[in-house]
Amino acid sequence: MMKRNGLRGMMSFPSESLPCTLSAWDEASASPPGSDFLAAYIHIPFCRSRCLFCPFYYGSASDLEKEEYVNALLKEIELYKASPLSDRIVNAVYFGGGSPGDLKPSQIIKLVKSLRSSLRLSNDCEITLESRLSSISDDLISAASDCGINRVSLGVQTFDTALRRSLGRSSDKTAVISALQRLLKVNQFAVVIDLLYGLPGQTMELWKEDIRIVLEELRIAGLDMYELGVHGEMPLMNAIEAGKLPSLPDKNLRYEMYKAGEDIMEQNGAVRLSIKHFSFNCRERNMYNEISNCKSDCIPFGMRAGGRLGNFAFRQVPDMKSYLDAVYAGKKPLAYAGRNPADFRFAALLAGQISRRRLIDIDEALRLAEVPCPDKIREAVKPLVAEWLENSWLLPSGNSSYRLSPYALFDHKRLAPLLFEAAASAYN
Ligand code: SF4
Structure with missing residues (x-):
């Protein structure tokens, strides 16, 4: 038996590493469902530039590399048809990254079509595309709308131009608001955004102004309010240590920001769907996140994607070469399979x-x-x-x-x- 790795947490859980990833996948796929709902996560690892606080940055990619990756993803999705899992209804699909919005509109359409042909998507399947704001073009909006994407999730983090620039984001407040308004006008998506509190140099006034913009200037369907998660390897921490950025707000201020956000949401009648997530209208269900929060079943697609099936945990290979080799050999590209502990x-x-x-x-x-x-x-x-x-x-x-x-x-x-x-x- 191998050692368990990781800590028990809201998002992570230790599992006992299994020697044969493919046998574990076959066993998990043929086992009874571990949960009522099933999600599919499709990982697009690339992003054009790096935000200083990003823990998910893998690198940018040329058009050719992206084409190669999308073709391999299509192959991996096609392979799923032969799995016993393919009979199960999929309730939520999430394109995460990286920045899936950096793909060409035609590539997004191909991926969604392929998912529809290989997976049994429920009639009310939530299909989310995550994107950086600067990738929201009219062509992308049309493609997402035409292929049935019904939810768009954008990491705004803050509207404040100076704060955005200090964190490595190029677009300013006006561009962010106008991209959101273009998306909202189409009336095809639940548009949801993330805001972060606890950013270096962020004051209570700036935080409240971000929330005011959401409530008064936009008619989005949902809002995630996150505390900035920090760890030593983030470029953000190096920038703070080098004196290029102000220090992080202390814990008291971060709690006050959290509480102010919670109070303002309540005063304005937002429906709370989870600790972090609020909905402003009946379009937003937050289904994929709900499935993740409950550690329910999720099929991983793409390099670096993580998934769960019943008592098993999976992680896919972390690099392009291993990913392409495995997929074109007709195998699920797994780097890790583990069995969850009894608790x-x-x-x-x-x-x-x-x-x-x-x-x-x-x-x-x-x-x-x-x-x-x-x-x-x-x-x-x-x-x-x-x-x-x-x-x-x-x-x-x-x-x-x-x-x-x-x-x-x-x-x-x-x-x-x-x-x-x-x-x-x-x-x-
Ligand atoms: S846009 Fe998103 S994925 Fe890209 S670097 Fe910024 S936070 Fe990371």
Whole structure:
């Protein structure tokens, strides 16, 4: 047996590495579904230029390389037809990156057509195209509309021109707003954007102004409000260390920004679909993210894509040559396959509760996960729950459930893993 890798978190989970990735894929594909909903994730790794805070940057690509990559993706999607999974309904498709909007409109059309022919997309399948704003051309909008893409997700991060430029973004506030308005005018997509708080040099005034623009100048369907995630290898951190950028707002200010965002959304009647995500009209469902947040089944396509099927976790090969070699040899291009630990299902249910309902209900998760030793788990998490109640991070809300306080919601990426690890200790 090989070692487990990684930490239990809202987005990640450790799994036990399996020696034969393809056998694991075959076994997972033939196993009963791990969840009601199924997503497909298509990774387009390239992006024209690098934002200083981007953790997903792989590099740019020539037209020829992109053509080669899209052809290989089409082949990988075609191979899926032979999989036992191809009978399953797919509820959400997500083109993520990188920047999928950097593909040619004709390439996007080909990919969506190929997905429709090889996968059983549900009648109400959410099909999201992620893009950088500067790639939103009229041709791209027409192509996305014609092939049935029904959701466009844009990483605005901030509207403030000076802040955007300091982070390596070329387009200014006027260009961003006008690209969004062009998309909205087509009336074919749920247009959703990301805003970031906790950026270097960002003040509360700038943050509130970003939210004001969303509410007063745009009629988008959904908004994600993220805290900037930082790690040492980001170019952003080097720029701060070299004195080229101001330091990051401290944790108190970041919490105040979170709380201000939450309060303004509530005052303006936005419907909260998850901790980070708000919808402004009935067009936005946030389906793909919901599937991810609940650690439900997801088929990966493309190099570097990650996926899950029931109790298995997968990661595809990280480089172009291995990707092309595997796909043209007729194989799923997997670099990693792992088996999730016994506590995975329980933790996945908790992650779904935290993200979507903003509460924890240990008894409900124990029951739904059919945990064989519920008392042991209750005992293992009891001290943590008591501590969180004492800190008012949890607020009793009847029966066995507790609501997460605004602070716990803000800090959930740090707190949730503590809960998952405490529960896991009872399994060992
Ligand atoms: S546009 Fe998106 S993918 Fe490209 S560098 Fe910026 S954050 Fe990363």
